[in-house]
Amino acid sequence: MQAHHHHTHAPVSRHEHGHHVLQVEDLSVGFRMYEEDVPYFRAKQRETEVIDRLNISVHVGEIVAVVGASGSGKTLVADAVLGLFEPNATVHGRIWFDGELQDADSLQKLRGHGISLVPQSVNSLDPLMKVGRQVEGFAHPDESHAVRRRRREKLFARYGLSEAVAGMYPFELSGGMARRVLVCCALMDDPRVIVADEPTPGLDLELAVRALGDLRTFADEGGGVLLITHDIELALQVADRVAVFENGTVVEETAVANFASPDLLEHPFSRALWHALPEHDFQTGGGSPC
Incomplete structure (x- = not known):
């Protein structure tokens, strides 16, 4: 090297x-x-x-x-x-x-x-929102709904996620599916x-x-x-x-x-x-x- x-x-x-x-x-x-072993109003910042x-x-x-x-x-x-x-x-x-x-x-x-993040916890997914809508929300804000959906569909196909997954909530996903959804979220806006x-x-x-x-x-x-x-x-x-x-x-x-x-x-x-x-x-x- x-x-x-x-x-x-x-x-x-x-x-x-x-x-x-x-x-x-x-x-x-x-x-x-603040100092931990000092009363609050006398504690100094460190x-x-x-x-x-x-x-x-x-x-x-x-x-x-x-x-x-x-x-x-x-x-x-x-x-x-x-x-x-x-x-x-x-x-x-x-x-x-x-x-x-x-x-x-x-x-x-x-x-x-x-720059996109793949977080360490699948709890980063919103439990009250369907997966497809969440992934599409990571696209560039200027893109139309149709463009977002097509890109999400391509990513799902690439990572072995069926279209049925788009209509699921996070709690319905297996651990592996949830991880792949997080990768799709990271890739929605074509990061470097x-x-x-x-x-x-x-x-x-x-x-x-x-x-x-x-x-x-x-x-x-x-x-x-x-x-x-x-x-x-x-x-x-x-x-x-x-x-x-x-x-x-x-x-x-x-x-x-x-x-x-x-x-x-x-x-x-x-x-x-x-x-x-x-x-x-x-x-x-x-x-x-x-």
């Missing part, structure tokens, strides 16, 4: 029009909080930093997997890319999309219209980048592999995917590069092929993740990924 702009390139990496489709540099995210000077990028045609322990703050990376900031958040850094520097307002406008935040919880192995295969297809057709997951075993099956996340930042970026041996990994936490894989008998190798 070749080092470039704070990261390394996988063999499939492509700089379309000379730039990355998504680039994050020196991202830091903290939260202003800032707790969760993300620290993180660098990551996604090229055209690739999946970059951000892997690390559950509850380590990986979802905050997705939130930042999508322009989702809590009122007490302090955010520093730079994010480029398709070669243009973004701010909070422009990232918000891109959400669903250039998909951010998939833990897209496989609750799925059996076959359905999980299929869900990630959908993301692989999107990347192979010219998109870019930022896959955020704690399931490194599954991520290694579809990703091109792995960004190892620990203590609020990426400690190592490496090609998937380098997870063939701990000797090819540079950081102790990366090697701990390797040792913790099932085929390596969950040995931590002197470190712990949890």
